[in-house]
Amino acid sequence: MKNTVEIRWHGRGGQGAKTAALLLADVAFKTGKYVQGFPEYGPERMGAPITAYNRISNDPITIHSNIYSPDYVVVVDDGLLESIDVTQGLKKEGAVIVNTRSSKKEIAEQLKRHGWKGSVYTVDAREISVSTLGRYYPNSPMLAAVVSVSGVVEPEEFLKEMRDSFAHKFAKKPEVIEGNMKALETTFAELAEDGAKAVRKSA
Amino acid sequence: MAIRERLSGNEAVAYAIRQINPDVMPAFPITPSTEIPQYVANYIANGKVDTEFIHVESEHSAMSAAIGACAAGARAVTATSSCGMALMWEELYVAASDRLPIVLALVNRALSGPININADHSDSMGARDTGWIQIYAESNQEVYDNFLQAYPIAEHEAVHLPVMICQDGFITSHGVENILLAEDDRVKEFVGEYCPAHYLLNEKEPMALGPYAVSNYYMETKRGQREAMENARQVILEVAERFEKMTGRKYGFFEEYRMEDAEYVIVIIGSAAGTCRAAVDRIREVSGKKAGLLKIRVFRPFPEKELAEALKDKKAVAVLDRSEMFSATGGPLGTEVRSALYGVKSQAEVVNYFYGLGGRDITVEDFEEVYVKLEELAQTRVVKDMYAYIGLREK
Numbered sequence: 001m002k003n004t005v006e007i008r009w010h011g012r013g014g015q016g017a018k019t020a021a022l023l024l025a026d027v028a029f030k031t032g033k034y035v036q037g038f039p040e041y042g043p044e045r046m047g048a049p050i051t052a053y054n055r056i057s058n059d060p061i062t063i064h065s066n067i068y069s070p071d072y073v074v075v076v077d078d079g080l081l082e083s084i085d086v087t088q089g090l091k092k093e094g095a096v097i098v099n100t101r102s103s104k105k106e107i108a109e110q111l112k113r114h115g116w117k118g119s120v121y122t123v124d125a126r127e128i129s130v131s132t133l134g135r136y137y138p139n140s141p142m143l144a145a146v147v148s149v150s151g152v153v154e155p156e157e158f159l160k161e162m163r164d165s166f167a168h169k170f171a172k173k174p175e176v177i178e179g180n181m182k183a184l185e186t187t188f189a190e191l192a193e194d195g196a197k198a199v200r201k202s203a
Numbered sequence: 204m205a206i207r208e209r210l211s212g213n214e215a216v217a218y219a220i221r222q223i224n225p226d227v228m229p230a231f232p233i234t235p236s237t238e239i240p241q242y243v244a245n246y247i248a249n250g251k252v253d254t255e256f257i258h259v260e261s262e263h264s265a266m267s268a269a270i271g272a273c274a275a276g277a278r279a280v281t282a283t284s285s286c287g288m289a290l291m292w293e294e295l296y297v298a299a300s301d302r303l304p305i306v307l308a309l310v311n312r313a314l315s316g317p318i319n320i321n322a323d324h325s326d327s328m329g330a331r332d333t334g335w336i337q338i339y340a341e342s343n344q345e346v347y348d349n350f351l352q353a354y355p356i357a358e359h360e361a362v363h364l365p366v367m368i369c370q371d372g373f374i375t376s377h378g379v380e381n382i383l384l385a386e387d388d389r390v391k392e393f394v395g396e397y398c399p400a401h402y403l404l405n406e407k408e409p410m411a412l413g414p415y416a417v418s419n420y421y422m423e424t425k426r427g428q429r430e431a432m433e434n435a436r437q438v439i440l441e442v443a444e445r446f447e448k449m450t451g452r453k454y455g456f457f458e459e460y461r462m463e464d465a466e467y468v469i470v471i472i473g474s475a476a477g478t479c480r481a482a483v484d485r486i487r488e489v490s491g492k493k494a495g496l497l498k499i500r501v502f503r504p505f506p507e508k509e510l511a512e513a514l515k516d517k518k519a520v521a522v523l524d525r526s527e528m529f530s531a532t533g534g535p536l537g538t539e540v541r542s543a544l545y546g547v548k549s550q551a552e553v554v555n556y557f558y559g560l561g562g563r564d565i566t567v568e569d570f571e572e573v574y575v576k577l578e579e580l581a582q583t584r585v586v587k588d589m590y591a592y593i594g595l596r597e598k
Contacts, residue, residue, distance in 0.1 A: 025379050029209040038378030062477035065566040
């Protein structure tokens with residue numbers, strides 16, 4: 001991992017992109033990193049495009065600006081690909097991760113129209129979430145995807161921290177803990193097949 | 204041992220409030236400060252503090268209730284932003300002139316219009332003449348640290364003034380960062396109990412507070428406030444020293460970053476100082492040019508002498524303001540820094556910039572450009588405009 005990794009999240013108000021960024025900051029913090037997780041608000045309303053950011057570093061972070069040349073971009077809603085150039089400023093050697101039911105090829109074609117020729121990863125967070133949790137919560141698969149693709153946190157460490165954090169968060173509904181863990185593991189497995197860099201040792 | 208945590212700026216302030224456990228918190232919600240009373244209300248509901256929360260119908264009432272509570276002898280706190288503080292305006296003056304050590308957690312946000320919820324110092328800068336002590340923060344760590352120091356400053360017998368603890372809306376208030384927290388018992392010991400010498404509910408000492416003052420008395424009251432503000436200077440430093448003993452973190456009126464040999468200096472307040480810090484490092488690493496940063500922490504009382512001393516021998520200084528005051532000559536910080544330097548007959552060229560109004564982002568590259576311009580200015584010694592803009596879209 002290079003010293004500071006910068007990640008930009010694109011989503012719509014109410015979809016949890018900000019929460020996902022904060023969760024990533026949380027888990028990276030727990031593994032000893034210096035972190036920032038912050039949202040950029042436009043008009044506050046459900047469904048409006050929102051951006052959230054992460055900086056994750058081994059050193060203290062003092063910069064308080066938005067991120068314009070991220071290492072990774074995460075798109076929580078593929079409907080945004082039409083209206084926003086999500087790869088704007090994305091480093092050539094970086095990668096974009098899209099939550100979509102479309103194929104990787106289709107998404108790569110779509111991004112090419114904005115001039116993006118670099119790495120593309122797709123995650124069907126809906127499919128993973130519904131099959132493991134019975135409902136659509138995109139955050140767990142998207143978090144696992146960004147960890148898997150970026151390697152900002154070691155996968156084993158990530159899973160351990162997430163189990164602790166689910167145990168805390170869902171103390172009153174422990175039945176969803178295993179489903180969430182399964183969602184994370186499934187995402188890792190799928191992305192490993194796709195050539196993501198941070199592969200689980202056991203996978 | 205400090206507690207290693209990650210919190211947003213609003214969480215950090217609420218955490219400090221929990222540790223201090225003030226007697227009364229009247230508050231009315233407004234973005235981006237809403238979370239502070241929200242988190243404190245949680246602490247109250249969960250029995251973590253016994254603060255009395257007063258649900259008021261406006262910010263005017265919030266500050267009025269804080270004044271009432273503090274006058275009665277209680278430790279009071281409130282939080283607000285932007286238009287919320289504008290609605291407190293009348294009461295801000297009352298709190299200061301009644302010499303009530305209220306602490307206000309201000310989350311800086313632009314004033315309307317156009318309506319805008321983002322970081323901008325117009326709210327607190329507009330209130331700079333109300334008689335409140337104002338302390339600003341670059342990071343979540345600093346806003347937490349400043350908040351812990353607020354009551355010991357405000358309640359000091361030589362001061363007895365209200366204190367505004369300011370942080371930048373969203374940038375720090377909603378941004379999660381690493382933070383070191385002090386243990387509850389150490390905070391309690393540091394902040395201490397509030398034992399006012401005079402208070403309204405003291406039946407042994409009946410008194411009036413905030414009565415009408417005829418012309419024969421009004422001016423002396425203002426003179427008294429000025430003296431308290433002057434005394435605050437020493438007290439702020441003493442409290443900071445005590446704080447350093449507890450945490451190891453050092454605070455003063457302002458922070459000087461790579462200033463010793465600096466020739467080109469940016470003076471700034473708030474979260475953007477962290478971004479400027481990165482620009483200073485990059486410039487020194489890449490070109491070896493002597494860039495420096497002076498970050499204002501205490502704006503009221505204004506550290507005029509110390510600031511002039513720190514800046515007078517520099518080649519060129521850019522003062523960055525995150526609020527307009529429409530004097531058409533510059534911003535509040537720019538004007539005061541110029542004025543401070545006039546007194547010491549400094550040869551430094553000074554230029555004033557507006558940046559970040561209504562949350563307009565400012566980047567490391569923006570700061571690098573300012574340093575380039577400062578170098579030009581030092582060579583030409585011609586200030587083309589009294590003030591300029593950073594990141595403004597020109598036609």
